[in-house]
Amino acid sequence: MEINFLALIVAALSTLxxxxxxYNPKVFGTIWMKESxxxxxKMKGANMPVIFIMSIFFxxxxxxxLQFVTIHQWGAFGMIGGGGATDIKPSYAAFMADYGTAFRSFRHGALHGFLAALFFALPMIATNALFERKSWKYTFINAGYWAVCFTIMGGIICSWQ
Known part of the structure; x- marks a missing residue:
C-alpha cells in the first residue's frame, strides 16, 4: 500500500x-476563552503564523x-504484504484482489475516526484537564472539537483512494 499524502494533507487542513x-465566538469561542x-x-500577543504551521504539522x-486505524488494508499489508513492490506475497495480492476497496468509504472512515476520538483523544484531553483543574465545559469543548476533527479526517482518509 502506498501512503496517500494528498489525502493526509487535506485531512490535516480540515482541522483548521x-x-x-x-472556536468562533458565536459557537464555542467565547465559552472556551473563559474556561481556558x-x-x-493574550490572544493578540500570540505568534499566529507559528501556531497555525505547528497545528497543521500536528x-x-x-x-x-488515522490512516492505519481507518483503512483495514494496512493491516493486511502489515501481515502478508511484504516490504516492497518486488516482495509482495501472493496471499497479499489475492487479498487485495478480493478486498482491495472493501470498507473504503467516507462513512466507514468517519466511524473509525470517531471511535479513535472517543477512546483515544477524549481520555487524553480529560486527563490533562483534570490535572490542570479545568472545567468539564473546557474538556467537552476541546474533546468535541477533536471528535469532529477525527471523524472528518477519518472519512477523508478512508474514502480517498
Whole structure:
C-alpha cells in the first residue's frame, strides 16, 4: 500500500476549517476563552503564523496515525504484504484482489475516526484537564472539537483512494 499524502494533507487542513467554525465566538469561542483563562489581550500577543504551521504539522501526524486505524488494508499489508513492490506475497495480492476497496468509504472512515476520538483523544484531553483543574465545559469543548476533527479526517482518509 502506498501512503496517500494528498489525502493526509487535506485531512490535516480540515482541522483548521473546523477550528475556525468551532472556536468562533458565536459557537464555542467565547465559552472556551473563559474556561481556558484566555483574554483578547493574550490572544493578540500570540505568534499566529507559528501556531497555525505547528497545528497543521500536528494534525498531519494525527492523519498519519488515522490512516492505519481507518483503512483495514494496512493491516493486511502489515501481515502478508511484504516490504516492497518486488516482495509482495501472493496471499497479499489475492487479498487485495478480493478486498482491495472493501470498507473504503467516507462513512466507514468517519466511524473509525470517531471511535479513535472517543477512546483515544477524549481520555487524553480529560486527563490533562483534570490535572490542570479545568472545567468539564473546557474538556467537552476541546474533546468535541477533536471528535469532529477525527471523524472528518477519518472519512477523508478512508474514502480517498
Amino acid at each position: 476549517v473546523i477550528g475556525f467554525i468551532w 483563562g484566555l483574554t483578547e489581550e 494534525a498531519f501526524l494525527i492523519a498519519m496515525f
